[in-house]
Amino acid sequence: MDIALFSPSSLFVDSDGDGTSAEEGNIESNQNFEERRHRFPGMELLIREFSFHQLNANLLWPGTFAFIEWLVHHRSWMDGRKVIELGSGTGALAIFLHKSFQVDITTSDYDDAEIEENIAYNCQI
Template sequence: MESVQTKTWDFTDGRDDSILVVTVQELLDADSDYGLYTWPCATVLSQYLIHKKMWLKGKAVIELGSGTGLAGLVALRCGAASVLLTDHAEKRKVLQNCQSTVESQGYSDMQVCGLTWGHFSPQLLNLRCKVDLIIAADCFYSSKDFEPVLVTVAYLLETNMAAEFWCTYQVRSADRSFDFFFEKWQLKCTYVPLSEFTEDITAACRNGTTNPTEIQLMIITLCKAQD
């Protein structure tokens, strides 16, 4: 039996002591998709978005693998002009849950769309428009998703040369590496220390089962955009 849980997150910006309160819906049952639960990487990414809130103002944002949509909601609340929440096109419960959150909170500048990583679908082709920022939390959960995610990102960045991809990644194995795919798709990655944007990493993770040091924040751009 499905159980809908409303979860509220309080994010603090230590620079001005402001507090941002964001509410999402989680759908809990024995067969629930991973995307129906808010994972620690999403809260860390959200904390970074708050740290960059001045830069976010007026930007067009796309979130890949949105899950409950927490990071996308934070981006909109931080002043983004528009936010598109996306997740796997076949994950109907996840997309419906995102849509329910958007509609219940009345966000007119936020849309929900099915988008499967690595597939050059009509949905992806229609996204070849102005994009300032792509975000994702824990989209590299499985190593089989490394290249599909980066193919999609590279495709979007090619028509938005100044855009960036900000993502958080929980290190689950020291044997996993992105380097081959970064080189293959001409991408450059810069790692941002979590200490640069939050003094309390444990609080940002909001989950005692996760070691905060296992979460990394990556900023990915096209190599040629850096030349």
């Protein structure tokens, strides 16, 4: 199994408007998506999820929300850290960590262009 590593921080638009656009390099796909609003501590995120994906990268797992609650209660542990997320799926956890803690985060998942494009899309919205 091949694993891809990439940093969603490079997918966010810079304040001057430069950066990767979700429309750039749009990948042809037969996948269907659903956008759902998810409540996280201090924010609500609109996350596009696959209706189905063969690699199971389709939905936010319930453990994501429990882990985020734990991180919020241990906020000081995040100060100045570099983070690697294994099995990023939609990128929701990475987006939350970037917005809440301004951490340097690298995500990983299967080496799958559709998963990477979906994470990039979620970072844009």
